[in-house]
Amino acid sequence: MENTPLQFKQIPAFNDNYLWVIIQNLQAWVVDPGDANPIMSFFEQENIVLKGILITHHHQDHIGGAEQLLEWAKKSNQPPVIAIGPLHSGITFLDRVIEDQDEVELFPQVIARALAVPGHTLSHAAYFLPQTTINPSPRLYCGDTLFATGCGRLFEGSAQDMYQSLQKFAQLPNETLVCCAHEYTLSNIKFALSVEEKNPDLLAWSKQAAELRHNQLPTVPTTIGLEKRVNPFMRCDLPSMIEIAQQASQGSVRSPSEALAVLRKMKDSFK
Numbered sequence: 201m202e203n204t205p206l207q208f209k210q211i212p213a214f215n216d217n218y219l220w221v222i223i224q225n226l227q228a229w230v231v232d233p234g235d236a237n238p239i240m241s242f243f244e245q246e247n248i249v250l251k252g253i254l255i256t257h258h259h260q261d262h263i264g265g266a267e268q269l270l271e272w273a274k275k276s277n278q279p280p281v282i283a284i285g286p287l288h289s290g291i292t293f294l295d296r297v298i299e300d301q302d303e304v305e306l307f308p309q310v311i312a313r314a315l316a317v318p319g320h321t322l323s324h325a326a327y328f329l330p331q332t333t334i335n336p337s338p339r340l341y342c343g344d345t346l347f348a349t350g351c352g353r354l355f356e357g358s359a360q361d362m363y364q365s366l367q368k369f370a371q372l373p374n375e376t377l378v379c380c381a382h383e384y385t386l387s388n389i390k391f392a393l394s395v396e397e398k399n400p401d402l403l404a405w406s407k408q409a410a411e412l413r414h415n416q417l418p419t420v421p422t423t424i425g426l427e428k429r430v431n432p433f434m435r436c437d438l439p440s441m442i443e444i445a446q447q448a449s450q451g452s453v454r455s456p457s458e459a460l461a462v463l464r465k466m467k468d469s470f471k
């Protein structure tokens with residue numbers, strides 16, 4: 201039973217959210233259940249029981265369905281469900297809080313590594329699931345820190361925080377699937393093209409993403425390798441990107457995190 205391959209499900213919710221489910225032997229963990237209803241329907245249809253909830257940060261579209269889901273699990277006589285989230289999140293229903301590099305055992309011998317990734321919010325976790333014999337592709341559940349071709353808004357943290365958080369992601373294997381929480385890709389690509397109009401990887405990705413959306417398919421997950429080639433916020437350490445930020449701000453941009461600050465401000469007002 202322990203060698204049963206993991207299964208994964210991506211459930212759309214609200215306008216543009218994705219809820220992520222990790223399944224083994226009809227038991228599942230849910231990442232950021234902003235809405236409980238589509239998850240409960242999926243579980244009932246597939247006879248899956250809830251084992252635990254992983255929370256990335258305190259925003260309502262990430263936690264809004266969690267308590268309903270916990271209640272529902274209790275009523276249906278399931279084994280106790282554990283809710284896990286980042287330290288200092290202020291979330292009241294958590295059973296366990298995690299810090300950077302903490303390990304979470306999702307299933308026997310299936311260990312996710314927590315990463316502290318402040319920036320979008322100060323208390324923000326990501327969960328990395330490495331490649332194993334039963335998990336062919338490493339996966340990153342990154343909430344609202346990294347998006348396909350973009351990054352989260354800086355509501356609480358600084359550009360320096362976000363830069364360091366994205367650098368943690370850059371260290372992960374290139375084939376890591378980036379399971380972010382929103383389908384923002386086309387508008388992110390529009391901005392990225394305004395910054396690097398001649399980036400050939402970005403031009404190719406733009407075409408591919410437009411086609412996926414045209415066919416009502418998700419553009420997510422992407423990979424860390426792709427993000428490093430097309431995402432301006434993952435490319436802030438390149439001298440060319442620092443130069444672009446320097447020219448755009450007409451100020452003195454010397455470091456990657458200063459470049460990220462300029463790019464993030466440009467994106468905030470980009471139409």
Ligand SMILES: [Zn+2]
Nearest residue numbers: 257259320344
């Ligand atoms: Zn958020």
